[in-house]
Amino acid sequence: MKTHFLFPNKFKKVGWMLFVPSVIASVYISVANLNIDNYWVVKVFAFSETGILGPNKYFTLIKNSIVDESLLFSLIIGGILIGFSKLKIEDEFTSKLRYESLVWATYLNYGFILFFTIFVYGFSYLNVLFFNTFTLLLFFITRFHYLIYKLNKTSNDDE
Numbered sequence: 001m002k003t004h005f006l007f008p009n010k011f012k013k014v015g016w017m018l019f020v021p022s023v024i025a026s027v028y029i030s031v032a033n034l035n036i037d038n039y040w041v042v043k044v045f046a047f048s049e050t051g052i053l054g055p056n057k058y059f060t061l062i063k064n065s066i067v068d069e070s071l072l073f074s075l076i077i078g079g080i081l082i083g084f085s086k087l088k089i090e091d092e093f094t095s096k097l098r099y100e101s102l103v104w105a106t107y108l109n110y111g112f113i114l115f116f117t118i119f120v121y122g123f124s125y126l127n128v129l130f131f132n133t134f135t136l137l138l139f140f141i142t143r144f145h146y147l148i149y150k151l152n153k154t155s156n157d158d159e
Contacts, residue, residue: 019079040066046061
């Protein structure tokens with residue numbers, strides 16, 4: 001079977017090393033309500049920067065904490081590498097499980113978005129949107145690996 005759009009299996013380990021620490025750090029920062037604005041402050045290029053009290057700036061260099069951007073970058077890259085790296089044995093059935101898991105995760109993710117859009121308002125909704133950037137990958141990875149685990153468990157029980 002041809003898997004044109006999947007990464008080699010060895011990328012999965014890199015994905016786990018990026019994804020897990022980033023998820024833990026992001027959840028901890030959010031739950032503990034930590035202010036990370038003073039850590040890892042560097043000059044970055046910004047297409048647009050809208051200050052609350054200051055004027056809007058376009059195509060400029062600004063000083064910004066890149067902790068949240070780094071975590072989000074690691075989450076997304078790690079999640080993509082985990083979810084879309086080949087298994088050691090990749091066949092039509094695992095492709096079917098991958099496809100079904102992706103569809104299931106998409107439905108679940110957008111169901112949560114609709115739910116939170118109705119019941120969460122203000123700045124709390126910004127947290128919902130932040131977590132939404134990687135929850136689709138999280139749901140997909142969880143579902144796909146759970147189905148692979150069940151498949152392997154039933155295969156081992158049959159022997």
